[in-house]
Amino acid sequence: MLKIENLHVEVEGKPILRGINLEVPAGQVHAIMGPNGSGKSTLAHVIAGKPGYTVTQGSVSFNGTDLLGLEPEARAGEGVFLAFQYPLEIPGVNNVYMLKAALNGIRKYRGLPEMDAVQFLNLVKEKTKILGLKESLLNRPVNQGFSGGEKKRNEVFQMSVLEPKLAVLDETDSGLDIDALRIVAEGVNQLRSPERAFLVVTHYQRLLDYIVPDVVHVLAQGRIVKSGPRELALELEERGYDWLLPSAVA
Amino acid sequence: MATSPDVQTLIGQKYDAGFVTDIEQESLPPGLTEDTVRFVSAKKGEPQWMLDWRLKAFERWQQMKEPNWAHVHYPKIDYQAISYYAAPKSSKDRPQSLDDVDPKLIETYNKLGIPLEEQKMLAGVAVDVVFDSVSVHTTFKDKLAAAGVIFCSFSEAVREHPELVKRYLGSVVPQHDNYFAALNSAVFSDGSFVYIPKNTRCPMELSTYFRMNAMNTGQFERTLIIADTGSYVSYLEGCTAPQRDENQLHAAVVELIALDDAEIKYSTVQNWYPGDEEGRGGIYNFVTKRGDCRGRNSKISWTQVETGSAITWKYPSCVLKGENSVGEFYSVALANHRQQADTGTKMIHIGRNTRSTIVSKGISAGKGQNAYRGLVRIARSAEGARNYTQCDSLLMGDQCGAHTFPYVEVKNSSAQVEHEASTSKISDDQLFYLRSRGISNEDAVNLIVNGFCKQVFKELPMEFAVEAQKLLSISLEGAVG
Numbered sequence: 001m002l003k004i005e006n007l008h009v010e011v012e013g014k015p016i017l018r019g020i021n022l023e024v025p026a027g028q029v030h031a032i033m034g035p036n037g038s039g040k041s042t043l044a045h046v047i048a049g050k051p052g053y054t055v056t057q058g059s060v061s062f063n064g065t066d067l068l069g070l071e072p073e074a075r076a077g078e079g080v081f082l083a084f085q086y087p088l089e090i091p092g093v094n095n096v097y098m099l100k101a102a103l104n105g106i107r108k109y110r111g112l113p114e115m116d117a118v119q120f121l122n123l124v125k126e127k128t129k130i131l132g133l134k135e136s137l138l139n140r141p142v143n144q145g146f147s148g149g150e151k152k153r154n155e156v157f158q159m160s161v162l163e164p165k166l167a168v169l170d171e172t173d174s175g176l177d178i179d180a181l182r183i184v185a186e187g188v189n190q191l192r193s194p195e196r197a198f199l200v201v202t203h204y205q206r207l208l209d210y211i212v213p214d215v216v217h218v219l220a221q222g223r224i225v226k227s228g229p230r231e232l233a234l235e236l237e238e239r240g241y242d243w244l245l246p247s248a249v250a
Numbered sequence: 251m252a253t254s255p256d257v258q259t260l261i262g263q264k265y266d267a268g269f270v271t272d273i274e275q276e277s278l279p280p281g282l283t284e285d286t287v288r289f290v291s292a293k294k295g296e297p298q299w300m301l302d303w304r305l306k307a308f309e310r311w312q313q314m315k316e317p318n319w320a321h322v323h324y325p326k327i328d329y330q331a332i333s334y335y336a337a338p339k340s341s342k343d344r345p346q347s348l349d350d351v352d353p354k355l356i357e358t359y360n361k362l363g364i365p366l367e368e369q370k371m372l373a374g375v376a377v378d379v380v381f382d383s384v385s386v387h388t389t390f391k392d393k394l395a396a397a398g399v400i401f402c403s404f405s406e407a408v409r410e411h412p413e414l415v416k417r418y419l420g421s422v423v424p425q426h427d428n429y430f431a432a433l434n435s436a437v438f439s440d441g442s443f444v445y446i447p448k449n450t451r452c453p454m455e456l457s458t459y460f461r462m463n464a465m466n467t468g469q470f471e472r473t474l475i476i477a478d479t480g481s482y483v484s485y486l487e488g489c490t491a492p493q494r495d496e497n498q499l500h501a502a503v504v505e506l507i508a509l510d511d512a513e514i515k516y517s518t519v520q521n522w523y524p525g526d527e528e529g530r531g532g533i534y535n536f537v538t539k540r541g542d543c544r545g546r547n548s549k550i551s552w553t554q555v556e557t558g559s560a561i562t563w564k565y566p567s568c569v570l571k572g573e574n575s576v577g578e579f580y581s582v583a584l585a586n587h588r589q590q591a592d593t594g595t596k597m598i599h600i601g602r603n604t605r606s607t608i609v610s611k612g613i614s615a616g617k618g619q620n621a622y623r624g625l626v627r628i629a630r631s632a633e634g635a636r637n638y639t640q641c642d643s644l645l646m647g648d649q650c651g652a653h654t655f656p657y658v659e660v661k662n663s664s665a666q667v668e669h670e671a672s673t674s675k676i677s678d679d680q681l682f683y684l685r686s687r688g689i690s691n692e693d694a695v696n697l698i699v700n701g702f703c704k705q706v707f708k709e710l711p712m713e714f715a716v717e718a719q720k721l722l723s724i725s726l727e728g729a730v731g
Contacts, residue, residue: 048686051678076688088683091674092701101697102687109688141701158687 001026001197002047002166007058009039009046016042018222019058024166027194031208032201033233034219035241040201041085043219044170047199048082049075062166076102077109079165083155083172090142095154096124098142099161106162127160131187149180156187167191168199173207185210205233220245278335284308286334287436293335294405294440299416307425307435314429320592321621321653322561324534327499334437334470390454397453399483400445404472407443414445418476422505422542422569430501430563431538434470438503441472446481446512455711457486471502477512479545484515486714500559502537510545510572517710518566519718521558527587527616532560539566540596543575543604551578552595553709555718557725560589565623567596570604570632577606580706582718584725585618585650594624594655599632599665608639611703614650615726621653628665635665644702645675646695646726674702696723 002024009017016039024030032040046053047060049072060067067075090098104114115123128135133153143151152172159167169188173181188198188211200211208216208230216232217224218241225244226232278289287308291301316327394401400411407415425435446452477483487504500522506514516539525532535558541550552566568577579595597606612620626637643652654671676698684694700707700719707715 050682050686071691072682072685073688073690076686082686084683088677088680090680090684090698090701092704093697094701098684098687098689098697101689101693102684105690105693106688162687 001063002199003059003061004047005059005061007043007046007060008056009042010054010056011042011052015056016053016222017046020219020222020224022217022224024197024199026165026197028214029192029198029200029211031211031213031216031233032199032219033203033205033216033236036203038219039222040219041170044082044168044199044201047075047166047168048072048080073105074109076162076164077106081159081162081164081167083152083159083167083169085170085172085174087143087146087151087155089144089146091144093142094139095142096121096138099124099158102158103162123161127157130190131157131160132183133157148175149177152176152184153180153187156184160187160191163191165195166197166199168201170201171203172200173202173204181207182210205237208233218244278333280331280333282329282332282334282437290335290437290439294408296405296408297412299412300408303419303425304436304438307432308437310426311429311432311436314426314432316429320563320623321619321655322563322590322592324561324590327534329433332499335439393453397450398447399450399452400443401456402443404438404441404443404474407474411443411445414476415443415474418474418505418507420505422507422540423503423538428538430536431503434472434501434503434538438470438472441474441502443473444475444483444485446477446483448478449480450478451481452483455484455486469500471500473502473504474507475505475514475516476507477509477514477548479509480511481509482513482515484711485517486711487516487518488520498531498534500533500535500537502535502539504537504539504566506539506541506550508541508543508545508548508550508572508575511547512545513549513551514541515551516541516553516566517714518552518554518556519710519714519721520554520556520562521721523560524558524587524589525560532589533558534561535559535564536561537564539564541566541568541577543568543570543572543577543601545575546572546601547574548572549576549578551576551580551709553578553580553706554582554593555706555710555721556581556583556591556593557721559591562589562591562593564593565595567598567625568606569598569600570606570635571600572604573601574603574605575601576604578709579606579608579610580709581610582613582703582706582722583611583620583622584613584722585615585620586725587616587618589616590619592621592623594622596625597627597637599626599628599635599637601632603634604632605635606637608637608641609705610639610641611706612641612643612652613646613699613702613722613726614643614652615646617649619651619653621655623655623657625657626659626667626669627657628660628662628667630661632662633664635662637665637667639667639669640705641669641671642702643671643673644699645673692723692727695726699723699726 004020004022007017007020034040055068062078062080065078100120107114137150143154146154172184176184200213213230216228216230218226220241278286287304291304423431426432444456475485506516508514522533522535543550550568556562566579570577577597583591583593585591594610595608608624610622612622614620622641628635641654645652652673656669658667660667681691681694685691699722707718710718
């Protein structure tokens with residue numbers, strides 16, 4: 001589904017990613033772990049199309065489509081979703097209204113008719129029930145005045161309404177207490193399906209107790225230095241990252 | 251509003267008043283002297299008292315100086331280089347067809363969905379198609395007449411209702427109030443007159459758009475609205491379609507008077523030509539608008555959406571004399587490209603328990619400069635007065651400016667005055683967030699801007715609000731990204 005080959009990315013002339021190779025098949029959950037500054041968030045941003053990054057080499061394809069040539073909104077149309085590490089506040093814009101615009105933007109991209117207000121509200125009600133989201137959050141301005149946990153839960157809520165094919169979770173666990181973590185993870189698990197892939201970026205293996213990955217990758221200094229089964233995460237927790245780092249830094 | 255098919259039929263109507271067509275051939279050469287004032291008055295067949303009033307204003311204007319305190323910059327205006335009798339252009343001087351009109355303007359008309367015939371009228375094309383004179387106009391007049399409402403051109407009011415005009419003209423905005431008001435008082439071309447009788451709710455929203463005489467009188471327009479005891483009127487001014495005008499300087503005066511228990515709601519969508527991207531050729535809009543809450547429990551509410559003009563200098567105000575009277579000001583002002591706006595309001599609290607609300611939303615984009623200037627004055631007599639002011643600025647890009655100049659004068663210690671202000675910028679991160687959800691860049695900007703303006707839009711009459719939204723998004727096209 002997602003295929004990244006030899007991806008090199010720079011920010012303001014400084015290389016961040018130095019040759020990433022990664023393949024995530026449909027139905028699988030892959031975790032990306034690694035020390036601070038290793039390029040985890042950069043990878044998530046580049047997949048979603050955030051401006052400000054320069055791809056100097058390599059490719060990112062999604063079901064055969066070259067993602068790098070698409071605007072962020074077109075990538076969403078193709079089925080890519082990024083759950084933000086720091087969700088943005090949009091004052092004055094109603095949360096549900098924004099989500100309706102998003103869903104219809106995606107439907108339009110796919111040549112589907114727009115969803116009307118009644119259909120949409122039914123969908124939203126169903127999803128809020130599943131996620132245990134307070135209905136009062138729905139009609140507040142996007143993320144404004146939300147607690148850290150509410151923001152993250154709102155990300156998962158948006159994801160469940162938009163039903164992406166590939167969801168990239170950028171440190172969705174950061175800043176969450178254990179209860180919130182469980183709820184967010186449950187939301188993700190409910191979306192797991194043979195047609196859907198997840199790329200979960202995290203610092204801590206704790207999240208992976210709840211969202212059990214098929215493969216764990218370790219990203220360090222802009223490269224994937226090790227990949228392994230779920231147990232790799234536990235080993236990392238015990239031993240840290242140092243043993244995986246190349247001794248000489250380029 | 252602008253897209254009403256009824257309007258199409260109106261534009262072809264012949265003018266009833268013969269003099270309107272007679273003056274087609276005549277035009278005054280540029281220059282302003284006492285003779286100019288006499289000529290304008292004579293052309294309109296005005297009585298002596300009206301001429302005397304104009305002459306007095308002219309005398310005062312000559313002793314005044316053009317103000318320079320506003321946060322706007324423009325080349326000095328040569329008042330002797332302007333023609334003060336702007337007779338409608340003769341057909342041969344006008345664009346002969348839409349092909350002769352700036353294609354950008356046509357593009358905007360199409361986006362707003364304006365019918366072809368109406369486009370011609372707005373662009374000043376010589377229209378000679380005569381439609382069957384239909385009914386809308388008449389039904390509309392009949393309905394108003396049945397309610398006893400007077401709604402006519404200012405010239406007609408001077409002829410037909412001199413008592414009312416004499417009694418109220420200049421009673422809210424005195425001739426010498428300011429430089430531009432004095433100029434207007436001397437040479438005003440025409441405008442609208444409204445009188446709502448006692449205990450009458452005006453049966454429909456009144457719009458200048460339906461009064462065809464109002465076309466081409468834009469330069470020095472004069473509006474006078476009187477709501478008698480216990481009456482209500484909602485008045486709509488302007489239209490969302492960008493209007494071309496040959497006159498660069500516009501100095502209008504609007505006076506509103508609300509007597510006991512009366513309410514006036516005045517909504518404006520101003521979209522004069524803002525000039526090209528460098529600001530060339532745009533309209534200077536120097537307007538004096540003031541409402542007088544003269545009676546007890548009276549209410550005057552200004553709502554404005556200002557997207558046009560190269561320079562806007564405008565402070566719709568309320569003088570709250572009557573006990574328990576209420577003043578409101580809701581404003582969205584946009585300055586894009588090289589536009590400059592200095593706008594706001596004045597709330598003058600004189601009566602006891604008077605209340606006022608100010609909600610101002612300024613949007614700056616491109617190289618636009620947007621200033622909010624507001625005065626809240628609580629007089630010694632205004633026991634228990636309250637004001638709430640909210641003043642928000644939204645910046646798009648890094649070459650525009652937002653400025654806030656609030657003035658607060660309180661002379662009564664029982665008053666409560668609140669002021670809230672905020673400045674925000676549409677950030678690239680916000681846009682990316684929305685785009686990553688599947689919303690296009692343009693829709694993302696619109697979403698944020700509409701969210702920002704929501705409080706004001708909800709004060710506009712429904713159809714005006716929808717158009718105002720559309721207008722904002724067109725005016726901001728390409729402003730980000």
